[in-house]
Structure formats: C-alpha cells, structure tokens
Amino acid sequence: MATIHEALLIALDHHRAGRLNDAATIYRRVLEADSGQPDAWQFLGVLHAQSGRAATGRAMLHRAAALRPDGAGTHSNLAGVLQTLGESAAAEASYRRTLRLAPTLADAHAGRASALRALSRADMARDSAIRALALEPAHGEALANAADALLACHQPDAAEAAARRALRMRPDLTAAWMTLGSALTMADRWEEAAPAYRTALALDPRYGEAWENWAALLAKLGRFDESLAGFDRAEALRPSPLLWVTRGIAKMAMARPAEALADFDRALESRPDDSGLRWNRGFARLLIGDYAGAWPEVEHRRADTRTELPWRSFPQPTWGGEDVAGRTLLLYAEQGFGDTLQFVRYAPLAAARGARVLLEVQPQLVRLLSGLPGVERVFGRGEPLPDFDLECPLMSLPRAFATEPDSVPAAPYLRPDPALVRRWRDRIGDGEALKVGLVWAGNPRFPGDRLRSPRLEGMRAVLDVPGVRVFGLQAGPGRADLEGADLPPGFTDLGPELTDFTDTAAIMANLDLVISSCTAPAHLAGALGVPLWVVLPFSPDWRWLLDREDSPWYPTARLFRQTRVGDWASVGRRVADALRRLRAERGACPSPP
Structure with missing residues (x-):
C-alpha cells in the first residue's frame, strides 16, 4: 500500500498532466486517512481554484495555512486565489506573509505586484515587479505586471516595451496582451490596440476586464453597437462600479449623456464619496443642459486627488455667490x-x-x-x-x-489692443477677398485631442474656396501639419508671428470670420464677438451642448458637428460650402472698421 507521501506524488503527477479528477480523488483519499495533511489541503485547494471553484479553494488553502503557518508556497497559492476572487487587500497581505518566509520567491513578488496594482498602488506594484525580475529576469508574469504598473504610472511607452518583452517569452500571457492594448490605447494608437485586445479575448473569452477595455476602445472608434455588446459581456462576467464608470464614459463618447448618467448613478451607489465620479456626472449633466444640477457636481473636481491638474488650496474660504461687497x-x-x-x-x-x-x-x-x-x-x-x-x-x-x-453672461467681453489692431491691419491688408482665420488643432496633451482636432487635412476643403484669403492662426505642435503641405496662394501662415493671445486677438479683429476646432482660439474669437465657426467631434465638449448650431456662450458662433466619429472630411466640406455661400452673399467684402 502506498504511503501518504507516495500518494501525494502520484496525485501531483495527475495534477500536472491535467488529469484533475484522478488527482482530486487521491487528494481526498489522503485527507480521509489524515485530515491534518497540509499538502493535500493545499493541492486540492489549488485544483478547485483552477477548476473555477475559487471560493472552495480559498477555504481549503486557509486550512492548509493554518496547519502549516510557515509554508511559503501555501501562502503564495492562497494569495493567488484571493486575487482571483477580487480580494486584493487580503491577497497583498498573503503575498507579504509569503515574502517574509521566502524573500527570494520571484513568483510571490510578481503576484504581489498584481495585487498592489489592483489596489491602485502603482509605484509599489512597479517596484515589486522589478524585484521579481531581478530575481528571475525571464519571468513573463513579472514583466506583464511591470507593464501594467508602468501603465498605471502613465508611462505608456515603457509599458508597451515591457508587455512586448513579456509576450516574446510567453505569447500565451493574456494579461500582457491586454496591457499592450491598454498602453497603445493610452498613446492614442487605437487601431494598433484593437488586435491586442482581440488576442487577449481569444486566449481567455471569460476575461471580463479585457471585454471592458475592448468595449471602451470600440466606443472611441465609433463602433457603438459592438461596444455596447462588449460591455454587456463584461458585465455578465464581472459586474462592478468600475465597469459602470467605464461604460458611462463610453456612452459620453457616444453622445448619450442621459444613459451615461444612469451608469454613473449606479456606480455612485457603491462609491458615494468618489469625487472623480461625481465630476464625470457633472459633465454629463452639463452636456444635457442641466446646469442647475451640474454645477454642484463639478465642484467635486477640487477633491479629486487622482487628477494630474494642479488644484489650488487656499486657507481663505471659497466664494459661493454670497454678498461680497467691500471684500x-x-x-x-x-x-x-x-x-x-x-x-x-x-x-x-x-x-x-x-x-x-x-x-x-x-x-x-x-x-x-x-x-x-x-x-x-x-x-x-x-x-x-x-x-x-x-x-x-x-x-x-x-x-x-x-x-x-x-x-449665460453676454459676449463680447474682451477687447483687442487698438494699436495692435491697426498694426495687424497693415500686415493683413485690404481687398475684396473674405479674410478667414483658421485653427485646426488643439493641445495634444489634452486627453480628447485626437477626437476634437480635425488637423489641417480635415479642413483642407476650406483652403480651396475661391475669393477667400485664409490666415493660419495655428500655434503649437499642430503646426507640424504645414510641413510638406501643398498650400494654395491664398493661404498665409501667421503662426510664427504670434507672440501671445494679444496678437491673436488683434488679428481676429481684422478678419471677417474665424474657423476653429474646439480649442482656445475659438473661445478668444467668441469672447471678442468675432464671427466664429466651430468644428466639433461627434461627442463634443460639454460647453457646446447637443443637437444645436448655436451656442449660449458665444452668440457669434455657428457649430458644425460630425455625424460620424472621425469623419472630418465631410465636416470640412460642409464648412467650405457654407463659406462659398457667405462669400456669394457678401460680394465685395469691405474691410472691418
């Protein structure tokens, strides 16, 4: 008759070969013979977790850890099951216990990195993954966890590099494929991100977080029906407040703020003190036009510690509209x-x-x-x-x-410098042509800039309208679009001559019209009362509201909206057609006074 030790070796051989039923039978027989056998409890617990019965596995691993409190492998396996169950704090504590017993166990450092990442302790997660790699440089899981931590630290390039290294070692690492997709998404390389997510889901169709991230990417790409189906799949696998927040943000990208509010409200039931969530809900209300309900929500931005914006803190009280005379x-x-x-x-x-x-x-x-x-x-x-x-x-x-x-308080409320206006009038000159300022890109550091900026190519049709002189008012990185561009004789680039917004204001005072993407010069033109046409993405910033061509913030503004995500060419053509009509209506255009 085999000894308990020999029986366990036979069971482990079945276990490693994937013959789980045979292994489970022998583990149970061992426990019938000796209910205090810690290895049998541990291996049977791992087997249950691998078979989709993680809660049962957790109980068995707790029993094993109680029987052998100094067993590093037991605590490490328990930590992994706790992480599977979403109990990240308990998992991290169990990994720490493991590492006190076995400080050089690379698997435990790698697993702890994953638990720390789930707890939003990204810097510590990165350090733990790096420690695992120092112990075992070819540890694929550690590299995948390092990539995830780097991503949480807003280092998409480093995260991409780490994920690709992990996949060279282990092409079957689902988490590494998902992190690669997320890194590419963060870098606005959405078309490259799509196949990475698809691979993750092919490897593990029950990976709820991958479905969630895939669905969010589809929303950015304008594939709304597929996105909603992906979110449904994610919710069936892993319902959570984070999922509802992600879906709410995706529904904002779909220009469905009322539906986004429903998701945000649902998430707030579980996270009532989440300032970032309240802030998002405020923007949804603003886009709907519910300003009364929105402004108190938007105030929560100042309590959101996760944002990179430098919120100011003063000892003086904040003014809220009360009597302020003499203060x-x-x-x-x-x-x-x-x-x-x-x-x-x-x-x-x-x-x-x-x-x-x-x-x-x-x-x-x-x-x-x-x-x-x-x-x-x-x-x-x-x-x-x-x-x-x-x-x-x-x-x-x-x-x-x-x-x-x-x-909304009336515009105009800004005035250009009269001396600068005269100086720029001499530079721009007179003539019968319609004088139009053009801005085609915003700050690329703005999270939604890829969606809101048509770039020069999107506005190309405007440059070819006869009887129009176009003055480029573009500053910043968007000026790179001019390199190698085939520009008509009627285009004048004034960007290099702009010293600050005072110059831009004086130029605008000499123009018949400003055409701009949703960026600062659009607000400047509106504040000056200059005729303004704003080109907007499918889901606009809250201040432009929905389904209207005018703006309560800027009476001189006319809004040209995308009807399909990413389709700037049709917007450019509509603007060009409107410009032709305006040119025909004006005839010989007098110079501005």
Missing part, C-alpha cells in the same frame, strides 16, 4: 487657456457686486486680460499675491452666479 476676491485660472477665456467673463460681474477683484491667470494671458473692466490687477500664475478675503476658481463662477443656458 477682496481672488479669481484664478485652474485649467486650460480656453477655460480661462470662457469664464473670465464673470470677473466684471463680481466687481459689479462690490468686490475688489484680483485675477490670476496663465502668464500668456496677462497682457490680453489686463484691461478687463472691474479687475483691479491681473497676475501671472506664480507671481506673489497680495492679501485677499475670498477665493474662487474661474470654473466655479457659473455656480456662484447660478448660470443656466438661458442666463
């Missing part, structure tokens, strides 16, 4: 140039309520905004500030003034 109020920019230009309209209104208004903005806007009525002084961000009684970021001012779509 010094600091208003300050917090986000991009466009936000500053849009919301600075409220500064004179605060002064009209009796406040002594100080304004802090980006240095590039100081000269332009220094003449704003009612503002005592404009500071560049980083300059020393005098004493003040109250503070308020510019984006909180609509709430303080209880702004609704039909009560």
Whole structure:
C-alpha cells in the first residue's frame, strides 16, 4: 500500500498532466486517512481554484495555512486565489506573509505586484515587479505586471516595451496582451490596440476586464453597437462600479449623456464619496443642459486627488455667490487657456457686486486680460499675491452666479489692443477677398485631442474656396501639419508671428470670420464677438451642448458637428460650402472698421 507521501506524488503527477479528477480523488483519499495533511489541503485547494471553484479553494488553502503557518508556497497559492476572487487587500497581505518566509520567491513578488496594482498602488506594484525580475529576469508574469504598473504610472511607452518583452517569452500571457492594448490605447494608437485586445479575448473569452477595455476602445472608434455588446459581456462576467464608470464614459463618447448618467448613478451607489465620479456626472449633466444640477457636481473636481491638474488650496474660504461687497476676491485660472477665456467673463460681474477683484491667470494671458473692466490687477500664475478675503476658481463662477443656458453672461467681453489692431491691419491688408482665420488643432496633451482636432487635412476643403484669403492662426505642435503641405496662394501662415493671445486677438479683429476646432482660439474669437465657426467631434465638449448650431456662450458662433466619429472630411466640406455661400452673399467684402 502506498504511503501518504507516495500518494501525494502520484496525485501531483495527475495534477500536472491535467488529469484533475484522478488527482482530486487521491487528494481526498489522503485527507480521509489524515485530515491534518497540509499538502493535500493545499493541492486540492489549488485544483478547485483552477477548476473555477475559487471560493472552495480559498477555504481549503486557509486550512492548509493554518496547519502549516510557515509554508511559503501555501501562502503564495492562497494569495493567488484571493486575487482571483477580487480580494486584493487580503491577497497583498498573503503575498507579504509569503515574502517574509521566502524573500527570494520571484513568483510571490510578481503576484504581489498584481495585487498592489489592483489596489491602485502603482509605484509599489512597479517596484515589486522589478524585484521579481531581478530575481528571475525571464519571468513573463513579472514583466506583464511591470507593464501594467508602468501603465498605471502613465508611462505608456515603457509599458508597451515591457508587455512586448513579456509576450516574446510567453505569447500565451493574456494579461500582457491586454496591457499592450491598454498602453497603445493610452498613446492614442487605437487601431494598433484593437488586435491586442482581440488576442487577449481569444486566449481567455471569460476575461471580463479585457471585454471592458475592448468595449471602451470600440466606443472611441465609433463602433457603438459592438461596444455596447462588449460591455454587456463584461458585465455578465464581472459586474462592478468600475465597469459602470467605464461604460458611462463610453456612452459620453457616444453622445448619450442621459444613459451615461444612469451608469454613473449606479456606480455612485457603491462609491458615494468618489469625487472623480461625481465630476464625470457633472459633465454629463452639463452636456444635457442641466446646469442647475451640474454645477454642484463639478465642484467635486477640487477633491479629486487622482487628477494630474494642479488644484489650488487656499486657507481663505471659497466664494459661493454670497454678498461680497467691500471684500477682496481672488479669481484664478485652474485649467486650460480656453477655460480661462470662457469664464473670465464673470470677473466684471463680481466687481459689479462690490468686490475688489484680483485675477490670476496663465502668464500668456496677462497682457490680453489686463484691461478687463472691474479687475483691479491681473497676475501671472506664480507671481506673489497680495492679501485677499475670498477665493474662487474661474470654473466655479457659473455656480456662484447660478448660470443656466438661458442666463449665460453676454459676449463680447474682451477687447483687442487698438494699436495692435491697426498694426495687424497693415500686415493683413485690404481687398475684396473674405479674410478667414483658421485653427485646426488643439493641445495634444489634452486627453480628447485626437477626437476634437480635425488637423489641417480635415479642413483642407476650406483652403480651396475661391475669393477667400485664409490666415493660419495655428500655434503649437499642430503646426507640424504645414510641413510638406501643398498650400494654395491664398493661404498665409501667421503662426510664427504670434507672440501671445494679444496678437491673436488683434488679428481676429481684422478678419471677417474665424474657423476653429474646439480649442482656445475659438473661445478668444467668441469672447471678442468675432464671427466664429466651430468644428466639433461627434461627442463634443460639454460647453457646446447637443443637437444645436448655436451656442449660449458665444452668440457669434455657428457649430458644425460630425455625424460620424472621425469623419472630418465631410465636416470640412460642409464648412467650405457654407463659406462659398457667405462669400456669394457678401460680394465685395469691405474691410472691418
């Protein structure tokens, strides 16, 4: 008759060969003979976990760990099962216990990296994966976990490199394929990301997180029906608040904010204190036009510690619209140039309520905004500030003034420098041609810039309209589109001559029309009261609302919207057709006064 040790060896041979029923039978017989045999409990627990019965496996591994508390392998296996069950904190604790017993166990360092990543402790996860690789450089799982941690640290290039190294060692690593897809998605290389996700799902069709990420990518690509089906599959496999948040964001990309709200609300039931989620819900309400419900939600942005934006913290109380007469109020920019230009309209209104208004903005806007009525002084961000009684970021001012779509403070509210206007008039010249400014790209660091920027190619049709002189007002990386471009004689690139927004404002004052993507110059033109055409992606930024050609924020604006994700060519053609009609209506165009 075989001894218990010999029986376990036979069972392990069956186990490793995939003969799980035979292995389970022998493990159970061992336990019938000796219910305190820790190896039998451990291996049977692992077998149950491998067979999709992780909860039962967890109980057996707990029993094994109690019987042999110094068994590093037992604690490591228990940690892996806990991670499978989504109990990441318990898994991380079990991996730490393993590593106290066996500090050089590479598998445990690699597994702990995965648990730490699930706990959003990305830096520690990366370090743990690196430790595993130092112990075992060819550890595919460690490389995959390092890639995932690097991705969480917003290092997509490094994450991609680590994932590809892992896949060279282990082409069957599902997690590495998914991380590769996520790294490519973060780098806006969506078409390359798609096959990586498809491979992950082919390897493991029950990988709920991969279905979720795949569905989110499909939404970006405009494949909405497939995206929703993918989310349904993900929810069937792994329902969670994170899934509902991801689906809500995807539904915003589909221009379905009411449906997004339903997902955000569902997630908030489990995460009522999630500031980022409340902030997303506020943007959904803004896009719908529910400003009253939105502004309080948007205030939660200031409590969101996960954002990269530098939220300011002052000891002075935040002004919320109460009586401010006789008090010094600091208003300050917090986000991009466009936000500053849009919301600075409220500064004179605060002064009209009796406040002594100080304004802090980006240095590039100081000269332009220094003449704003009612503002005592404009500071560049980083300059020393005098004493003040109250503070308020510019984006909180609509709430303080209880702004609704039909009560947006009027534009224009900015004026260009008259001397600069005259100087640029000489540079631009007169003539009968329609004078049009063109901006085709925003800041590429903005998360949605790939979707919102038509680039020069998307607006190419505008350049070919007869009787129109087009002046390029593009600054920043978008100017790269001009390299090697075949430009007509009527195009003049003014980008190299722009020193700051003051020059841009003076140029706009000499134009008949500005055509822009959703970026700062569009807000500048609207704030100046210059005729403005804005080209918008299928799902626009909240400030442009939905299903309308006008804007409550800028009365001189006309909106041209995509009807299909990514289709800028048809938008460019519609703009060009409208420009031809405008040219015909104007006839010989007089110069602006």
